[in-house]
Amino acid sequence: MARASARQAGVRVGDLLELDVTAPAANGVFVARLGELVVFARGTAPGERVVAEVTQVRRNFCRADAVEVLQPSPWRRTPPCAVAGACGGCDFQHLQPDYQRRLKAAVVCEQLERIAGIDWRGEVEAVQPDDLRWRSWMRYAATPDGRPGLRASRSNKVVPLPDDGCLIDACCPPVGQRTVGGRSFKVDADAFWQPHVAAPEVLTRAVVEGLSPRPGERALDLYCGVGLFSAALARAGCLVEGVENNLRAVECAAENVPTAVFQCADVADHLSGRRDGAELVVLDPPRAGAGRAVAADIARLARRALAYVSCDAATFARDAAALQANGCRLDDLRAFDLFPNTRHVELVAIFTGPGCA
Numbered sequence: 552m553a554r555a556s557a558r559q560a561g562v563r564v565g566d567l568l569e570l571d572v573t574a575p576a577a578n579g580v581f582v583a584r585l586g587e588l589v590v591f592a593r594g595t596a597p598g599e600r601v602v603a604e605v606t607q608v609r610r611n612f613c614r615a616d617a618v619e620v621l622q623p624s625p626w627r628r629t630p631p632c633a634v635a636g637a638c639g640g641c642d643f644q645h646l647q648p649d650y651q652r653r654l655k656a657a658v659v660c661e662q663l664e665r666i667a668g669i670d671w672r673g674e675v676e677a678v679q680p681d682d683l684r685w686r687s688w689m690r691y692a693a694t695p696d697g698r699p700g701l702r703a704s705r706s707n708k709v710v711p712l713p714d715d716g717c718l719i720d721a722c723c724p725p726v727g728q729r730t731v732g733g734r735s736f737k738v739d740a741d742a743f744w745q746p747h748v749a750a751p752e753v754l755t756r757a758v759v760e761g762l763s764p765r766p767g768e769r770a771l772d773l774y775c776g777v778g779l780f781s782a783a784l785a786r787a788g789c790l791v792e793g794v795e796n797n798l799r800a801v802e803c804a805a806e807n808v809p810t811a812v813f814q815c816a817d818v819a820d821h822l823s824g825r826r827d828g829a830e831l832v833v834l835d836p837p838r839a840g841a842g843r844a845v846a847a848d849i850a851r852l853a854r855r856a857l858a859y860v861s862c863d864a865a866t867f868a869r870d871a872a873a874l875q876a877n878g879c880r881l882d883d884l885r886a887f888d889l890f891p892n893t894r895h896v897e898l899v900a901i902f903t904g905p906g907c908a
């Protein structure tokens with residue numbers, strides 16, 4: 552069916568539309584239709600009937616924000632934060648946490664199927680804290696009059712923090728030392744650290760359980776940051792080599808895991824010239840994913856198994872398809888709710904390398 556253009560439908564920014572909302576889309580919004588015109592509506596839920604104000608008109612779709620709920624979802628709640636909806640940080644705060652996870656599972660399932668042909672029917676696992684006060688670090692913006700705030704959705708406008716502050720901020724010390732399972736990590740202010748307070752332990756456990764590292768095995772930790780997974784692999788007796796392009800992170804990693812070797816390099820450059828493989832590979836790339844060339848190199852180098860940690864289901868699906876096309880087999884895929892109240896989800900996938908199929 553041809554999609555109607557917004558112009559044909561006569562829709563303009565500021566119009567109020569009465570919508571029946573159907574399914575979750577990616578990016579924390581929900582699909583509704585105005586005749587044949589697709590509307591991506593924010594702050595609503597499947598099954599709801601809402602009045603939404605149009606915020607953006609594109610040729611084949613428009614965006615709108617719910618301003619009145621005529622028929623609420625049974626899973627709607629009063630958002631705990633006074634600026635939820637105005638602030639762009641929490642897409643799902645108006646929905647109960649269990650239901651948020653069901654929505655995220657549906658989106659992951661759809662993306663894996665559509666992009667990689669992967670049939671995944673798993674759940675998004677809850678991690679405590681599973682609602683508020685979970686962020687180990689926050690980046691605030693300043694309002695024109697100097698108050699702390701956060702950006703509005705799809706805008707540079709800064710929404711001032713409410714009196715009780717941002718409710719997902721767990722107020723951890725901003726930089727310095729972090730402790731995971733009794734082990735201390737040095738983290739530079741410019742280096743990456745997992746945002747959820749429980750993520751380091753949850754992800755480390757999932758990676759180690761999935762790979763079952765054996766003493767003496769060689770392990771490559773790609774996009775290694777300050778050495779979170781390197782530390783766990785070294786503790787299991789592996790000979791670990793980490794690759795990371797942020798020099799400050801590499802310096803921290805070398806202090807955090809003195810028995811491992813760390814290279815400050817771009818992963819794609821490092822792998823393209825590399826001949827010697829490793830029994831185990833861990834990769835935890837940024838949201839953009841690793842890309843097809845890196846996936847092909849990993850498939851060439853991983854002898855026994857690899858763990859792919861991802862914060863973006865769409866780029867993970869693209870890379871998973873490339874790994875499978877190069878002979879890797881997906882053995883296990885878990886999803887964790889490490890970004891409660893937002894649309895984001897963390898995946899840990901375990902693949903068998905082509906060398907041991």
Ligand SMILES: C[S@@+](CC[C@H](N)C(=O)[O-])C[C@H]1O[C@@H](n2cnc3c(N)ncnc32)[C@H](O)[C@@H]1O
Pocket residue numbers: 742743744745774775776777778779780794795796797800816817818819835836837838
């Ligand atoms: C999602 S973080 C993961 C860090 C680490 N595994 C952890 O859990 O703390 C991704 C890391 O990849 C690094 N990075 C991004 N692009 C890179 C590239 N092209 N080559 C090497 N490292 C890269 C970033 O600096 C960041 O430390």
